Amino acid sequence: METKQFKAESKRLMEMMIHSIYTHKEIFLRELISNASDAIDKLYFKSLTDENVGLSKDDFAIRITADKDSRTLKISDNGIGMTEEELENNLGIIANSGSLKFKSENKLDDESQIIGQFGVGFYSAFMVAKKVTVISKAYGSDKAYQWESEGVEGYTISEADKATAGTEIILELLEDTEDEKYSDFLDQYRIKGLIKKYSDYIRFPVKMEVTHSRPVTQTEEEKAEGKAPEFEEYIEDETLNSMVPLWKKNKTELKEEDYKHFYVEKFYDYNEPLRYAHVKNEGNANYNALLYIPGKAPFDFYSKEYEKGLQLYSNGVLIMDKCADLLPDYFSFVKGLVDSEDLSLNISREMLQHDRQLKVIAKSIEKTISSELKKMLKNEREKYEEFWKAFGLQLKYGIYSDYGMNKEKLQDLLMFTSSNESKLVTLDEYVTAMREEQKYIYYATGESIARIEQLPQTELIKDNGFEILYLTDNIDEFAVKTLMKYKDKEFRSVSSDDLGLEDNGKKEEIKAKEEENAELLKALAEGLDGKVTKVVLSHRLKSHPVCLSSEGQISLEMERVLNSMPTDQKIKAERVLEINPEHKIFGVLKESFASEQSGQIKEYADILYNLALINEGMNVENPLEFTNKVCDLLM
Ligand code: ADP
Numbered sequence: 001m002e003t004k005q006f007k008a009e010s011k012r013l014m015e016m017m018i019h020s021i022y023t024h025k026e027i028f029l030r031e032l033i034s035n036a037s038d039a040i041d042k043l044y045f046k047s048l049t050d051e052n053v054g055l056s057k058d059d060f061a062i063r064i065t066a067d068k069d070s071r072t073l074k075i076s077d078n079g080i081g082m083t084e085e086e087l088e089n090n091l092g093i094i095a096n097s098g099s100l101k102f103k104s105e106n107k108l109d110d111e112s113q114i115i116g117q118f119g120v121g122f123y124s125a126f127m128v129a130k131k132v133t134v135i136s137k138a139y140g141s142d143k144a145y146q147w148e149s150e151g152v153e154g155y156t157i158s159e160a161d162k163a164t165a166g167t168e169i170i171l172e173l174l175e176d177t178e179d180e181k182y183s184d185f186l187d188q189y190r191i192k193g194l195i196k197k198y199s200d201y202i203r204f205p206v207k208m209e210v211t212h213s214r215p216v217t218q219t220e221e222e223k224a225e226g227k228a229p230e231f232e233e234y235i236e237d238e239t240l241n242s243m244v245p246l247w248k249k250n251k252t253e254l255k256e257e258d259y260k261h262f263y264v265e266k267f268y269d270y271n272e273p274l275r276y277a278h279v280k281n282e283g284n285a286n287y288n289a290l291l292y293i294p295g296k297a298p299f300d301f302y303s304k305e306y307e308k309g310l311q312l313y314s315n316g317v318l319i320m321d322k323c324a325d326l327l328p329d330y331f332s333f334v335k336g337l338v339d340s341e342d343l344s345l346n347i348s349r350e351m352l353q354h355d356r357q358l359k360v361i362a363k364s365i366e367k368t369i370s371s372e373l374k375k376m377l378k379n380e381r382e383k384y385e386e387f388w389k390a391f392g393l394q395l396k397y398g399i400y401s402d403y404g405m406n407k408e409k410l411q412d413l414l415m416f417t418s419s420n421e422s423k424l425v426t427l428d429e430y431v432t433a434m435r436e437e438q439k440y441i442y443y444a445t446g447e448s449i450a451r452i453e454q455l456p457q458t459e460l461i462k463d464n465g466f467e468i469l470y471l472t473d474n475i476d477e478f479a480v481k482t483l484m485k486y487k488d489k490e491f492r493s494v495s496s497d498d499l500g501l502e503d504n505g506k507k508e509e510i511k512a513k514e515e516e517n518a519e520l521l522k523a524l525a526e527g528l529d530g531k532v533t534k535v536v537l538s539h540r541l542k543s544h545p546v547c548l549s550s551e552g553q554i555s556l557e558m559e560r561v562l563n564s565m566p567t568d569q570k571i572k573a574e575r576v577l578e579i580n581p582e583h584k585i586f587g588v589l590k591e592s593f594a595s596e597q598s599g600q601i602k603e604y605a606d607i608l609y610n611l612a613l614i615n616e617g618m619n620v621e622n623p624l625e626f627t628n629k630v631c632d633l634l635m
């Protein structure tokens with residue numbers, strides 16, 4: 001028989017599994033049981049509308065068989081089964097090949113992280129088994145197939161005998177070593193414990209023949225003699241799991257642990273969730289929901305590949321794995337499930353989108369998420385900041401998108417880094433701390449906090465003792481512009497020409513100086529050949545000679561962001577070069593202009609403009625020319 005090779009990535013993952021020192025090897029059982037349960041789910045769902053299935057709910061089961069003599073553990077199900085092709089495709093390659101790509105890109109070398117993070121499912125069997133055999137018959141097919149593998153060397157597929165639809169997975173356990181007693185996984189108590197721990201809520205019975213012992217009934221004589229009773233063993237078929245879905249259980253029965261376990265297992269996240277909510281809603285919408293706020297963004301979260309959605313159940317039967325309509329985009333990070341009796345089982349995806357009841361549920365879910373986030377912000381600040389670091393960007397996109405339609409709902413969830421000790425503050429905290437004479441909410445933009453702190457434009461505002469919000473993400477200024485105001489306070493960029501803090505005397509003074517030097521400023525602007533719309537004397541600079549600001553709606557930061565997008569049309573902010581009239585350099589300019597060396601003025605203008613660009617963290621337009629000019633000046 002031909003031995004087929006695993007695809008390269010699968011091979012690597014399998015190698016990792018085989019040589020794994022992962023401490024939770026026991027999770028292989030939960031992975032296989034979850035797969036079995038999913039497979040049964042599929043056939044059960046079919047059975048509701050298709051009489052040919054010939055099974056009723058009580059007929060479905062997962063069975064575990066442990067055989068100490070052959071060191072094998074068998075997990076069988078009467079679910080949907082796999083065709084030959086499916087065996088090949090599902091077990092020969094990893095569905096989520098993104099996981100390994102992620103690993104190599106991020107040098108995530110801690111194997112426990114990768115194993116935990118991406119529910120690697122079936123492959124985990126190789127952590128405990130030297131040989132894995134899968135015998136499967138797909139529902140509706142008359143042939144069964146057997147898939148066999150002893151690890152990375154490859155696998156074989158051949159025809160097999162199996163009467164009914166379903167799958168059997170047979171693990172031949174590895175030899176025991178000093179550190180690892182694989183034979184423990186054949187022990188009925190160990191198995192029972194693992195099922196309770198990881199798979200208790202699985203909705204179909206997980207059955208096993210369990211050996212008990214009981215005292216043999218004694219005769220009257222034996223009793224009279226006071227003889228110790230003898231024990232006999234007997235076998236009983238037991239259901240090891242309680243089967244009630246977690247979300248249908250009473251909240252008082254459940255511990256934080258239970259919710260977290262469920263999350264980690266169900267949503268393949270190695271990290272515990274930051275928060276969960278167990279909702280039992282009655283009234284205009286009847287549903288149970290489990291909602292989780294993850295602690296870390298999945299590796300593909302900010303990519304097109306990420307699919308938002310909650311699992312949707314109708315009375316305990318899974319009807320959709322990722323129902324996107326249940327979550328608004330700005331809450332796309334939420335994981336969880338909704339189970340409602342109000343939804344029809346036979347509803348198609350297309351119809352579901354228009355389902356009125358689903359919309360009512362979605363609205364109610366959104367409210368819950370919002371209030372949970374607010375509670376977290378109020379009561380668990382550290383956790384909220386962790387959440388913010390992972391998903392804040394998504395909320396800021398939420399403010400900006402749909403023409404700001406959702407800004408009211410989201411604005412109190414925002415956080416920005418403050419110039420005060422670089423800590424995160426909410427807008428409410430900012431406004432509450434505003435001094436009476438402070439008119440605006442100030443913000444400054446830049447690629448990093450360190451860069452913004454050095455911006456000349458921030459000097460004057462800081463000198464006035466006002467707090468500044470530091471905006472470092474591309475979306476930030478767009479979000480702030482969409483908000484326009486918070487609690488009646490307008491947002492103002494530190495680069496704006498009206499900062500609302502100059503005393504009028506100084507304004508007049510600068511105006512007079514500008515008139516006095518109108519010719520000089522005009523010459524400087526002309527020297528810059530359209531690079532700036534004008535050159536002005538600055539009232540915001542204190543120690544720095546120059547800075548760049550902008551007129552109109554588009555700031556320099558927005559120009560940068562918009563132009564980094566893949567469009568043909570380039571956008572240009574209306575740049576203004578500001579010169580500090582108190583700086584020595586201004587005197588030099590005046591002198592040079594007075595001596596009528598107008599060629600010189602053009603050079604000065606160019607150098608100053610480039611200096612301002614550097615301060616802004618922008619590229620000098622022609623570095624070679626610039627350095628030559630500076631050298632000329634020095635010589
Ligand atoms: P995942 O469950 O995350 O998709 P797995 O590696 O555990 O990844 O399984 C890969 C696929 O193999 C599953 O998606 C499913 O289609 C199929 N599969 C695994 N176990 C079974 C089973 N017991 N019955 C039917 N199909 C199965």
